[in-house]
Amino acid sequence: MDIQPPYDATLASVAARRAIRAGGLRVPTAGLAPGFVQANLCILPAADAQEFLLFCQRNPRPCPLLACSDPGDPRLPALGADLDIRTDIPRYRIWRDGALTEEVDTLHAHWRDDLVAFLLGCSFSFEEALLAAGVPIRHIEQGCNVPMYRTTIATAPAGRFAGPMVVSMRPMRPAEAIRAVQVTSRFPAVHGAPVHLGDPAAIGIADLARPDYGDPVEIRAGEMPVFWACGVTPQSVIASAKPEFCITHAPGCMLITDLRNTSLAAL
């Protein structure tokens, strides 16, 4: 099935996807096509997709679903007219029965007629809004990945998909935390408002210096940790569910869409 014109080839997002598709950009996508929404990818066979779709519907904070393909169709017209999910991400991971089996550059050898692609909002969008509002973000300052933690906050299960919520953490001064609640509340399609702030133990986090994913960041005097529902939650839930086949993006290698971050603002 071929991708059809017309589409706006002048968009930075289109240019970035074409460069990725041509094989020239096998790199993490942070900083590419600024202002455009980037998305987490999860691909499941149709047999599992129904339950996972229900899981996303029941857990919109950690699983903000931007688009879901038709079975076997690699296109996602809601996210870009010329988009092909088999080629437009720099690097993919292939999982079998819950175990990572390989990393690949395209999905041509793995595509099946029953595969359904889920694209989930990611925190890049709200971080852009935070920076624009003058709220500093520590892991960006430190040039590392955001620290992420498994919590005691339960997700709402859907069949085999169940498990604890994973959160990302950004340390802030209290006035910045208040501003961050305001700014990120405008973006429910990309995790929305924080789920917690203050005492990490209240959500089952024993040691902020030892994140379960990502890198630890400095927490300065007078700062409090602020926690958002994280897109690693669905990855963690899928890993536990051990579907026979699954494809995800490689860490940091997101799908660049034609949606603008500003278009996701609820108001």
Place this chain on the structure above:
Amino acid sequence: MDIQPPYDATLASVAARRAIRAGGLRVPTAGLAPGFVQANLCILPAADAQEFLLFCQRNPRPCPLLACSDPGDPRLPALGADLDIRTDIPRYRIWRDGALTEEVDTLHAHWRDDLVAFLLGCSFSFEEALLAAGVPIRHIEQGCNVPMYRTTIATAPAGRFAGPMVVSMRPMRPAEAIRAVQVTSRFPAVHGAPVHLGDPAAIGIADLARPDYGDPVEIRAGEMPVFWACGVTPQSVIASAKPEFCITHAPGCMLITDLRNTSLAAL
């Protein structure tokens, strides 16, 4: 100068003001005319009013100005067509050179052609919105006044009017605090979002159990203090400035306006 019809005599706010004007309601106004905006009163001579207006403009969080009268005019048509500021508040306080000299039921004996009335938003409006959103408010549960504290947060001075911000405090669980930021952010005309949450010492509060105004409230395990700019700030600033003459409402005896709380929502 007489108050002119027409006005909507069917409003609960009009009925409450008429009862107060007739002398039948010399009581605190909390709970009267639910849904209508209540306001703090400060009356100053025109010579001081100019500077105080500037102070309000520079400090909208503690001094959210809903209306300001013309000199000598006891009417406030923006807040109610039949409103007379000399009679429509249950009890007034008269201050001379910064000292409280008497409490009175009407201002007929004190009114002057150079007096300017300032009406400032009060937290009753956003507390109604918090309760409607399911966020419990401890001092309402306990049936006492909200605890208020002088802080080390400086206000922006205007001439003689200067001094520290006074804040009110409501203890909440973190998820409630996040919801409270969202809900109160919609109401910039009545103090808006919190100015601080968490560590009281960060804003110069040594002991939450000993408020500077109001009553202490219980803070339960897992709760954090959440602080809003408070309408006691202008009263405190005026007391320091010691104007030759000033009139305020007696504590808890507010002006009931015809504005609906919902009309103050910014979005």
